[in-house]
Amino acid sequence: MTALVTFKDVHKSYGTLPVLKGVSLTVPEGRVVALIGRSGSGKSTALRCINGLETIQSGTLEVCGRKLHEANCDLRHLRMEVGIVFQSYNLFPHLTVEQNVTLAPRLTGKASQAEAHEIARKVLEQVGLAEKAKAYPEQLSGGQQQRVAIARSLAMQPRVILFDEVTSALDPELTAEVLKTIEQLAQSGMTMVLVTHEMSFARRVADEIIFMHQGVVWETGDGSMFDNPQTPELRQFVGSGL
Amino acid sequence: MTFAGLTPNQLLFILQGAGWTVILSLLGFVGGSVIGLPAAVGRISKNRLLRFGIAGYINLIQGIPLPIIMFLCYFGMSIAGFSVPALVAAAVAMTAYCSAYLAEIWRGALMSVPKAQWEAAECLALKPFQRLTHVILPQAVRISIAPTVGFLVQIVKNSSYAVVIGFAELTYTARLLNNSTFRPFVIFSIAALLYFAICYPLSLYSRRLERRLKRG
Ligand SMILES: Nc1ncnc2c1ncn2[C@@H]1O[C@H](COP(=O)(O)OP(=O)(O)O)[C@@H](O)[C@H]1O
Numbered sequence: 262m263t264a265l266v267t268f269k270d271v272h273k274s275y276g277t278l279p280v281l282k283g284v285s286l287t288v289p290e291g292r293v294v295a296l297i298g299r300s301g302s303g304k305s306t307a308l309r310c311i312n313g314l315e316t317i318q319s320g321t322l323e324v325c326g327r328k329l330h331e332a333n334c335d336l337r338h339l340r341m342e343v344g345i346v347f348q349s350y351n352l353f354p355h356l357t358v359e360q361n362v363t364l365a366p367r368l369t370g371k372a373s374q375a376e377a378h379e380i381a382r383k384v385l386e387q388v389g390l391a392e393k394a395k396a397y398p399e400q401l402s403g404g405q406q407q408r409v410a411i412a413r414s415l416a417m418q419p420r421v422i423l424f425d426e427v428t429s430a431l432d433p434e435l436t437a438e439v440l441k442t443i444e445q446l447a448q449s450g451m452t453m454v455l456v457t458h459e460m461s462f463a464r465r466v467a468d469e470i471i472f473m474h475q476g477v478v479w480e481t482g483d484g485s486m487f488d489n490p491q492t493p494e495l496r497q498f499v500g501s502g503l
Numbered sequence: 504m505t506f507a508g509l510t511p512n513q514l515l516f517i518l519q520g521a522g523w524t525v526i527l528s529l530l531g532f533v534g535g536s537v538i539g540l541p542a543a544v545g546r547i548s549k550n551r552l553l554r555f556g557i558a559g560y561i562n563l564i565q566g567i568p569l570p571i572i573m574f575l576c577y578f579g580m581s582i583a584g585f586s587v588p589a590l591v592a593a594a595v596a597m598t599a600y601c602s603a604y605l606a607e608i609w610r611g612a613l614m615s616v617p618k619a620q621w622e623a624a625e626c627l628a629l630k631p632f633q634r635l636t637h638v639i640l641p642q643a644v645r646i647s648i649a650p651t652v653g654f655l656v657q658i659v660k661n662s663s664y665a666v667v668i669g670f671a672e673l674t675y676t677a678r679l680l681n682n683s684t685f686r687p688f689v690i691f692s693i694a695a696l697l698y699f700a701i702c703y704p705l706s707l708y709s710r711r712l713e714r715r716l717k718r719g
């Protein structure tokens with residue numbers, strides 16, 4: 262099984278603030294990896310390193326066969342293979358749902374106009390929003406907007422998608438519909454890294470769960486690690502109900 | 504036949520002046536846009552040298568009174584060996600003036616597009632220029648329409664400084680007419696009315712755009 266993401270002793274700081282202090286982890290192709298941990302433990306930073314939004318200071322980071330620790334890494338081609346979905350959706354408000362979804366495939370030369378249209382139809386169907394193709398983001402609920410953001414990522418046919426607390430801004434009902442979409446995606450075999458606060462969801466969907474604490478991988482396991490935490494930090498984290 | 508003691512020819516003369524005011528304003532706006540838009544984009548570029556260079560240009564223009572810019576363009580070009588008509592000198596001066604202010608208005612609009620939009624575009628593998636043209640600019644344009652139309656009013660009013668280099672726009676023709684008729688109150692009232700007739704619809708339109716934008 263090939264690894265799509267490999268961190269080896271990755272260090273990253275913002276100015277003088279060290280945030281990742283020697284992170285090592287791998288994400289095998291076809292697997293779903295959940296990143297959990299307290300706020301400020303470096304989960305978002307780790308995710309942002311994966312698609313090159315942040316540069317690392319030391320260690321090695323390989324994503325889809327590209328060495329991100331090397332200065333000449335081609336980030337644009339990396340991002341054709343790595344999708345990311347944010348907590349705040351970040352849809353383009355001046356474009357319709359369909360235009361949001363087709364923009365990147367068209368501009369990057371991945372698809373012609375007609376192909377892009379077909380891709381949009383397919384991915385919007387996948388997230389259950391085919392009938393909203395002509396709507397503008399502001400006309401959609403938060404949950405629908407987030408599903409469009411997922412569709413927009415899917416349209417680039419990425420090899421791996423990163424999710425950064427994508428349901429944190431949603432109320433429970435809308436959270437459920439977005440989680441269902443992600444779960445279906447997981448079942449379709451998509452490689453994913455999920456930063457999430459939804460522990461029961463992580464437990465159900467993730468093949469592997471990584472507990473981050475103070476900038477390092479503190480404990481790793483599958484869903485059963487919640488029942489039997491090996492470290493006091495994870496025990497406390499689980500106990501706090503987060 | 505007279506109107507307020509002016510002959511049809513005299514009235515026509517002042518109306519022509521108003522026409523030239525509109526033309527000069529348009530030239531200033533178009534020229535100012537051609538320079539101001541790239542300047543606005545350059546102001547938010549990652550290149551420090553470019554940023555500071557453009558900031559220097561903007562501060563310089565904004566720190567010089569428009570009549571002096573008019574003089575500089577008019578006499579500067581003739582010293583440089585180009586004997587240019589007043590229209591050209593006035594248009595160049597207005598272009599410089601408009602470009603500095605439009606650049607600032609549009610820089611503000613560009614910066615008010617959330618950073619997350621740049622990032623989202625970057626994450627979708629768009630090239631920097633594509634991020635700008637397909638994602639940021641369309642949103643910035645929306646934000647900047649109302650203040651831009653509002654600035655048009657300033658352009659029209661300040662085009663009157665072309666009077667100092669003898670360009671026959673509205674203020675100049677009014678003054679000329681006054682010199683031969685000695686009816687300052689009537690003539691400058693007419694000039695005021697004409698300026699108002701050009702500017703007021705622009706102000707109204709700008710305010711309406713602003714309201715529409717606030718409503719979303
Ligand atoms: N752009 C930034 N500049 C400076 N500090 C940052 C930046 N982003 C995150 N941090 C800091 O890095 C630490 C880890 O943040 P983050 O990776 O967002 O954690 P998490 O996602 O686990 O909550 C926090 O202390 C945060 O304040």
Ligand SMILES: [Mg+2]
Nearest residue numbers: 304305306426
């Ligand atoms: Mg975070």
